[in-house]
Amino acid sequence: MNTYSYDLLVDKSIKRKIKILQILLEANRPVSLKTFSDLCDVSFKTIQQDVAYLIDNLPNALLLEEFNHTLSLEKYGPSREIVTYIDSLISDNPIFHIIESIFYEEKKDLVTYALDLYISESTMKNYIRTFRNVLKDFRLDLDTTTFSLVGDEANIRYFFFQYFRSIHESSAPIIHNDQYHEITEVLEKMKRDYDLNLNFDYYRATIWMFIIEKRIENQHFIEFDASILEKYENKDSYHRFKTAFSTYFHSKVPKENNRNQEILFSYFAQVDTIIYESNSSYLTNDFIQEFTEQDLLITNFFIASKQNLVLNHKAKSAIQSYLTNLSILTECTDLFQKYSRILIRKAKNNYSDTFSIWCHILKNHDYFSQVEDVAARLTLLYEVKKYNKKKVLFALTGDSSSVSYYKALAKKVIPNDVEYHFLFNRPLTNELLSPLQIDLCVYNFEPQLHLTSSDLYRLSDIPLDTEWQELQDLLFNILNLHFKCNT
Numbered sequence: 001m002n003t004y005s006y007d008l009l010v011d012k013s014i015k016r017k018i019k020i021l022q023i024l025l026e027a028n029r030p031v032s033l034k035t036f037s038d039l040c041d042v043s044f045k046t047i048q049q050d051v052a053y054l055i056d057n058l059p060n061a062l063l064l065e066e067f068n069h070t071l072s073l074e075k076y077g078p079s080r081e082i083v084t085y086i087d088s089l090i091s092d093n094p095i096f097h098i099i100e101s102i103f104y105e106e107k108k109d110l111v112t113y114a115l116d117l118y119i120s121e122s123t124m125k126n127y128i129r130t131f132r133n134v135l136k137d138f139r140l141d142l143d144t145t146t147f148s149l150v151g152d153e154a155n156i157r158y159f160f161f162q163y164f165r166s167i168h169e170s171s172a173p174i175i176h177n178d179q180y181h182e183i184t185e186v187l188e189k190m191k192r193d194y195d196l197n198l199n200f201d202y203y204r205a206t207i208w209m210f211i212i213e214k215r216i217e218n219q220h221f222i223e224f225d226a227s228i229l230e231k232y233e234n235k236d237s238y239h240r241f242k243t244a245f246s247t248y249f250h251s252k253v254p255k256e257n258n259r260n261q262e263i264l265f266s267y268f269a270q271v272d273t274i275i276y277e278s279n280s281s282y283l284t285n286d287f288i289q290e291f292t293e294q295d296l297l298i299t300n301f302f303i304a305s306k307q308n309l310v311l312n313h314k315a316k317s318a319i320q321s322y323l324t325n326l327s328i329l330t331e332c333t334d335l336f337q338k339y340s341r342i343l344i345r346k347a348k349n350n351y352s353d354t355f356s357i358w359c360h361i362l363k364n365h366d367y368f369s370q371v372e373d374v375a376a377r378l379t380l381l382y383e384v385k386k387y388n389k390k391k392v393l394f395a396l397t398g399d400s401s402s403v404s405y406y407k408a409l410a411k412k413v414i415p416n417d418v419e420y421h422f423l424f425n426r427p428l429t430n431e432l433l434s435p436l437q438i439d440l441c442v443y444n445f446e447p448q449l450h451l452t453s454s455d456l457y458r459l460s461d462i463p464l465d466t467e468w469q470e471l472q473d474l475l476f477n478i479l480n481l482h483f484k485c486n487t
Contacts, residue, residue: 003166003340003341003342004134004162004163004166004167005087005090005093005166005167006018006090007130007133007134008093008095008096008099008130008131008134009090009093009095009130010093010094010095010126010127010130011093013050014089014090016040016042016046016047016050017050017053017054017089018086018089018090019036019039019040020036020040020047020050020051020054020071021054021073021082021085021086022086023035023036023039024071024072024073025073025082029072030067030070030071030072031070031071031072032069032070032071033047033048033051033066033069033070033071034069036050036051036071051064051066051071058085059081059084059085061075061081062074062075062081062082062085063075094117094119094127095127095130095131096167097113097116097117098113098127098128098131098147099131099163101113101147102142102147102148102149103160103214104214105148105218107146107147108147109147110124110125110128110144110147113147128142128144135149135151135159138151138155138156138158138159138162138335139151139152139155139335140155140156140159152333153215153220153221153222153223154222154265154332154333154335155333155335156215156220157211157212157215157222157265158333158335158336160211160215161207161208161211161269164207164210164211165204165207179206179209179210180202180206182248183202183205183206183209184202184205184206186244186245186248187200187202187205187244187270189244190240190241190243190244193240193244199274199275200270200273200274200275201273201274201275202273204272204273205269205270205273208266208269208270208272208273209266209269212262212265212266212269213252216252216253216262217252221253221258221261221262222261222262222264222265223261224261224264224265224332228264228331229260229261229264232264232267235286235287236286237286238264238267238286241263241266241267241270242260242263242267245263245266246259246263249262249263249266265332268328268329268331268332271325271328271329272329272336274325276318276321276322276381276385287324287327287328290324290327290328291320291321291324293327294319294320294323294324295320297323297361297362297365298316298319298320298323300361301319301357301358301361301378301382302316304357304360304361305353305354305357307386312385312386314385315381315382315385315386318381318385319378319381319382319385322377322378322381323378326374327367330367334369334370337368337369337370337373337374338370338373339370339373339374339376339377343376343380344372344373344376346376346380347375347376347379347380348376350383351379351380351383354379354382354383355375355376355379358374358375358378358379359371359372359375362374362375362378390418390419390439390440390475391418391419391420391421391437391438391439391440392414392418392419392420392421392438392439392440392441392442392475393420393421393422393423393433393438393440393441393442394406394407394410394420394421394422394423394442394443395423395424395426395428395441395442395443395444395445396410396422396423396424396425396442396443396444396445396459397424397425397444397445398425398444398462402462403424403425406444406463407422409463409468410422410442410468412468413468413469413471413472413475414475415472415475415476418475421438427447428441428443428445428447429447439455440455440456440457440474440475441455441456441457442456442457442459442471443456443457443458443459444458444459444460444461444462444463445461457471457474459471
């Protein structure tokens with residue numbers, strides 16, 4: 001569940017139930033009821049009541065068991081089941097109705113909202129108070145006389161993007177198929193016509209266009225300084241985007257000045273949807289100065305983390321491109337620097353050293369207003385892009401046919417991200433292993449000397465089939481090949 005969904009909840013009972021499930025999921029082990037009581041800051045009896053409700057109402061794929069004041073969660077189906085259940089707990093949140101009514105400008109007042117939602121005016125005021133607290137995070141406020149958002153238009157659009165992206169994650173899509181296809185076709189045509197090697201998240205891209213169109217329809221236009229418009233008019237990637245989208249916007253925005261402003265904002269929105277894959281060009285050819293400015297910052301990171309910059313050129317390129325694109329987006333609003341609290345926590349917990357280094361480097365740059373958010377993005381981006389190919393040596397003995405057979409079996413169990421070497425019928429020594437910098441040595445004979453230079457795994461003289469399976473598990477677990485963030 002997205003954090004914004006949770007933040008918008010008013011019902012404390014529902015918030016506790018969600019928190020109980022999230023704690024159990026992250027702990028992946030039994031948790032005492034006292035722990036829940038302490039973390040939720042409620043009585044032991046209240047937690048018992050919440051647990052009793054969950055036991056009675058969880059779907060069949062989820063089993064919640066209480067034993068000796070300890071709670072455990074068993075899953076008998078896909079993990080998605082629990083996300084769906086959590087979504088069901090929040091789906092009737094009246095605040096969602098209020099936000100969407102504001103977005104579609106239904107022009108209701110407080111009394112009408114209270115009547116429509118079958119709640120008292122005092123309860124309605126409580127919902128508004130919660131909503132305004134969330135809006136502070138976007139530097140926005142709510143005008144309760146007109147029930148409209150107050151603040152910079154770019155920030156308003158960013159808020160609605162985050163809302164629709166998170167709240168409708170599990171529900172029916174807000175975008176009609178014809179609109180989705182229209183946007184994707186324009187982007188695909190632009191890529192084909194100009195041979196742009198860009199990877200977009202088309203779902204996010206169409207949500208952005210949906211919000212932009214609705215704000216334009218309701219006469220809420222974006223306004224950039226003339227200097228920003230002039231700057232991007234000279235950028236090749238923007239010119240191509242403008243050419244592709246001019247026809248699309250012409251009927252929607254009659255006035256040329258407003259149309260140019262909206263096309264530029266749409267350009268920023270599409271930059272936000274670029275996926276940082278190795279075969280993507282990232283638009284950096286247009287922003288050489290910004291791209292170069294990131295070089296010192298990234299070099300400092302590699303020095304501090306004691307990582308080889310040459311071996312990590314792919315990671316450097318992706319980080320440099322992300323920071324360049326972030327500098328583009330920040331000209332629109334620095335809210336683009338914000339990141340999910342869940343993923344920030346994963347970056348902190350799973351890659352604490354990398355996260356700390358990035359935080360230390362970024363805090364010395366005034367440009368970054370959301371240091372932990374950007375540090376978390378860079379941490380996760382680096383960890384999945386960094387050079388970390390593990391080396392495995394198979395030192396095997398046997399007759400020629402047996403060794404060939406063992407080699408074939410070894411190749412079957414080796415993951416793609418492992419560099420492997422074979423050594424047949426030769427003595428295994430520390431002098432041999434040390435210069436190879438092997439992460440794991442697999443062997444099926446007793447070496448003459450005590451080995452100290454690497455992790456070792458001893459197979460039987462004639463390895464069993466089950467040993468090969470165990471070895472495969474070892475390669476995935478001990479060599480730490482899995483991406484640690486369970487996203």
